[in-house]
Amino acid sequence: MAPKRVPQSETPAASSGSSGPGTPIQPSFPAPPARLGSLSRPRTPASGLAQTASAGLSRAGTGLASGAGSSVGAAGGLKFKPKLVARRPKDERDATAPAPSSAPSVSSSTPQSSRGRGRGRGRGSTSRGGGGSGRGGRVEIASIAAGPFADPSFGDPRGLRGPSFEKRPPQSEKELAGQLKFTMSDKGINGKGTSEGDSDDDAIREGVERIDIAKVAKVGGANGIDMGHYFPIRDSATKDNVEDGVAMAEDLVDERAVSAREAEEFVGVFGDDEVDELERKLYFFQFAPVLPSFESVRAGVKAEQRVKQEQGIKSEPVAEADLSLTSLKGRPRVPSDSGTALSSVHGQDGLVGQLYIRKSGRVSIEWGGVEMEVAKGVDTDFLQDVVVLDHADERKATLLGQIARKVVVTPNIDILFRESDESE
């Protein structure tokens, strides 16, 4: 009679075939197979923690799921074996190594703690590393299309350039905020916009080298320094909120860019560096559902191209705006007054207000006499397209482009009430 099947893999020292069904089989578990795709040196049960001394980079290109391996210890239980990473080739290490000298040599004094912390962070990040690091290096050349609205695929032009950092030795944690930078290859990390879920097929297809910045952060570890600890965070308020290297990279970009253009640009709300950038993007505005209404314009008003500044709502001269006559192709078409009234201003064309940018970056809108505050909306990582659906006559669905930014506009209640109080 055949012996009972052992659910686990057959042991080398297989139970002798002659044992009857009543004899319990005591399988001894063989050593678990080496971790797939691991770049670490082959593990032996006796290696233990000693082999984790190297704080070098691991190629995150394989999208390793890091984590402790386990092996059968001497006592037969599982033993904690942190992930072993291979050192990068020397040239790469030199390229990103910090300038020698004043770097405090915290070398072996606290190997465990710093390593553990960095490791923890590294582990935490590489769990997302497969996806998150996928954002590195994928340069979207094709996406700069010639459409009416160029692909704002990242929603933030800063991201397209990618961060370029230099590395300097850490001095003090405070000073680091502006000083610690990294050099990265051209295939750097995309600052924003790319979601974690960048599919592997793209990365594989393009054969990109993905660099997980959390690992880069540990490069200073030639001296055993866990650079991740000194990695500057977005601003002092959220210094503690370090999740992973990818987030750090994003915020470095933000901070640098923000400090660079403190005032006159559309800081935050429109997120662009220059006014030119505005004109190629589609913005999604969320107004209050109830807005000041306007008197209906007579139907049949032809599209005119003069700009009237004196009459109308505002008394303030529209000074800075470049109000040269538009170069619109003359389309003297009757504005369509459709029957459906979505909001009180539907079916009307014309000047309704002003958008003001202030030196501090504050943005406000004056709409029909009511002042409104403008703020940056929550941007999303998923695709949002603007589409014109015409299913009546020609049955056309036309894609105009992606939404670049979301903007939320709310009435400024204070001003509203204050002025109404004053007028009483």
Next chain:
Amino acid sequence: MEASSAPFVIKEEDGDVMKDISLVADVGVSTSDGVAKNDPSENIKPTVDDADDDDPIVASFPIYLSSRLAPNLHIFQYPVRPNTRPYTRSRGEPVLDVRVKPQSGLIQVDVPINTTQFYDHEKGEKWGAVDRQTLGGVRTTSDGYMIGIFKNGELHLTPVKGTCQLRPSFTYVDKDAQTEKEIARSFRQDPTRPTEIRAVQMTVKSSDDSAPRYSGALAARKRAEDEEYVEMHWYDKDTEDAWDLADHLLSASREPLIPATTRDEYIELIRDKI
């Protein structure tokens, strides 16, 4: 009324605070954090006078309302698709087909699938999904949404007719299940007519008032299923049609519109709304 603190100062770095702005503007939160130079409550005056504050206006754009595309302007959201991978011809993944049910607002969009990688051919054959997948959703309308573009120093806003979230629809699985049922049924009886998959089947009884009728959601569903899809032609964003249409986002008129609501009236309006 209590004196408010500084108005919202929009900065990237204060992103944590700025994320949620409810309609009832909670202006009590001051985010200026010493960066803005404007004095809190003094200079909240009518906007037109703000130019000579500590926080002068550095740029202004006239805002024009445009209605030409308003009845047809939609937002398609693809919650399952990252915004770095749009469905455009420039990326080799253009939308292949669009179907709309005008009354119900059901929309279906066909997009290509890459069958060379990460594609299970066996399942693909089983379900007959060749090289495309169908995303489906319902279009809802909402107020207050607008699409804005800047052109020549002007901001043109067009109201949005509706938004639609397009998610993968698994009609092929339904078809598959249906086919199996039909095969089983055909063994028992003659196949009458090709039946489509419907959630709501209504049989016609004698027409008197006591006939059971669906109501509410079921009725809406039945209406939707009765309606036919309107096939539409998709124009990618790099086409001439798209360019032409994009011009329509600009306002047809530069005439200033005359406001019809005073501030007090507006306060009444929003107060009633809340």
